[in-house]
Amino acid sequence: MQERIGTIYGDTTSTVFSFASHRQVKRLDYVYVEHEGQQVMAQIREVKRISNVSLEKAFMGAGAEEEQKISAIAEAIGYRGRRGLRVPRTPFRQGSPVFLADEQLVRDVLGLLDDGAYLGLLKDLNIKVFLDINTLLQKHVSVLAKSGSGKSYAMGVIIEELMEKKVPVVIVDPHGEYVSLVHPNLESNELEVMKRFGVKPRGYGEHIVQYAPGQSHHGGDVPLYLDEVNLGLGDLLDVLPGRITGVQKGILYQAIKEVKTRKRVYLLRDVIEELKTAKSSAKWNLIPQLEELADMGLFSADATPMESLVQKGKCSILNLRGVPLHIQDAVVSHVLTKLFEARKANQIPPFMVVVEESHRYVPERGQGGAISADIIRTVASEGRKFGMGLAVVSQRPARIEKNVVSQCNTQIILKTTNPNDIKAIVSSVEGLTQSAADEIQRLPIGMAIVSGLPINAPLFVEVRVRRSSHGGKATAVVGEPEEEVETEEDTGDEVSEEAPRRGLFSRFGRQ
Ligand SMILES: Nc1ncnc2c1ncn2[C@@H]1O[C@H](COP(=O)(O)OP(=O)(O)O)[C@@H](O)[C@H]1O
Ligand SMILES: [Mg+2]
Secondary structure (H helix, E strand, O other): OOOEEEEEEOOOOOOEEEEEEOOOOOOOOEEEEEEOOEEEEEEEEEEEEEEOOOHHHHHOOOOOOOOEEEEEEEEEEEEEEOOEEEOOOOOOOOOOEEEEOOHHHHHHHHOOOOOOEEEEEEOOOOOEEEEOHHHHHHHOEEEEOOOOOOHHHHHHHHHHHHHHOOOOEEEEEOOOOHHHHHOEOOOHHHHHHHHHHOOOOOOOOOOEEEEEEOOOOOOOOEEEOEEOOOOOHHHHHHHOOOOOOHHHHHHHHHHHHHHHHHOOOOOHHHHHHHHHOOOOOOHHHHHHHHHHHHHHOOEEOOOOOHHHHOOOOOEEEEEOOOOOHHHHHHHHHHHHHHHHHHHHOOOOOOEEEEEOOHHHHOEOOOOOOOOOHHHHHHHHHHHHHHOEEEEEEEOOHHHEOHHHHHOOOEEEEOOOOOHHHHHHHHHHOOOOOHHHHHHHHHOOOOEEEEEOOOOOOOEEEEEOOOOEOOOOHHHOOOOOOOOOOOOOOOOOOOOOOOOOOOOOOOOOOOO
16 A cells, blocks of 8 residues: 555646645655656645744744645656556545655666766665666766765766676876775764665775886885877977977978888987087977976886776776876877777777866866867767777866766756856756755755766765775865865875785785
8 A cells, every 4th residue: 555645736737736745755765646647756745834823822822733735736647558668647635645666666767777977866765776887888978076975986886886797997186095995994873874786895805906107106006107109299288397489390300200211210319419400599498398308207218008907807007196187188188099099990899987176177268278179079979889989087176178968968966056167067967957956055965966877867875985995185175265275285084005916916915
């Protein structure tokens, strides 16, 4: 027997109705009404307590025992027809009974999967929400919210799930926070809720290798080398530390051209030597810059092969912490381009690339340039053809290129308060109702609005607790900055050099 909780009254439409309830109901509860011969599911948008206690009576201390009535406004989601979700076309009838939706109905109408990447539980219900792995890899995902609201935590949940399913992952990690995935989550307050979510602590040491470009070391990292062979003018201009004049550009171009005529394979040193023979005195400012670049150890003739970054079951973290922003940009551009080419040529398996702080690497036009923007845009629009999934994470939704966000089929939205960011989210997320948009600013930490699952109705999902340790703690929440604040503080969870080496890929043992 279904539990009858109320009766429809007042004006209705085919999408919204009010009902009187004799029972306490809450916002976001799922209910249903028999309408047009179907069980039409709806979600409670607002609950009102109606009382005839007057101001005077309230002053006299009365009111508490007086009869109070509950009125709720519900928004129709629809019913499951043979060809997917259908919505009613006639207004709901006054006097119709309203029932509480049970788990089966919720699952059916929302079209929830029972396998895939386990993201969390449907709010207030014990129903697991899974994201489809193929959809993630082919149609991309975005995680958007203000700082401290649980983006990296949720991204970590998805990465754990991909590792469980042996899907390769490459993480662009500007804060060096993802290496904590190697450790099991032993936070005492999080251990308590693991049972409710049905997860156990687990570290992913045997899946993870952390890379750092050139000379930037974080202990336990493997150096990441970009290909030094036959660098072009553009490659060098991308990474040179200082400003380059037109004349300097000219002599650098000339030097590369000269080297090319003499050598089939040349390295950065060869370009420097050639430059030394130039007649122009503009070289005296340029040579030290190139030498500085050579000393950074960013390039090597023995470059990191893409086949080693992307392997079944492996998660490669590109730790860019402490690396100057323009070098980060060049590294991301270079590595993603190589990965895309390797994936197109089927030299590496399908995989997902996670770009944290993605507004830095693919800013909205007019918000400053980034050389990595081109390749990220390409992956967003063409990655689906090749099984190269993109996950963009950002605390400034208004500042990432809109086209990239709108290419993401799955959108995970957490608490956001900046009006421009909310506007950007609403404009790029399909099927986001006005009431869901209003909820964005009220979401508690760890609660997400997820859209783009098999159906278009956004779901309120309590993101599950992490199996592995979350590394973003030290930079989180403090002051809840609206604007991005660059912190180079310790993000915690640095891996000690003594960590035992074990497992397939790991440079870090399990703890
Ligand atoms: N789903 C969750 N369950 C439990 N705690 C969470 C959850 N999401 C976020 N948190 C807490 O909030 C803090 C900030 O989350 P984080 O993901 O680092 O924020 P940001 O959005 O800045 O990336 C975390 O350190 C963690 O303590
Ligand atoms: Mg974060």
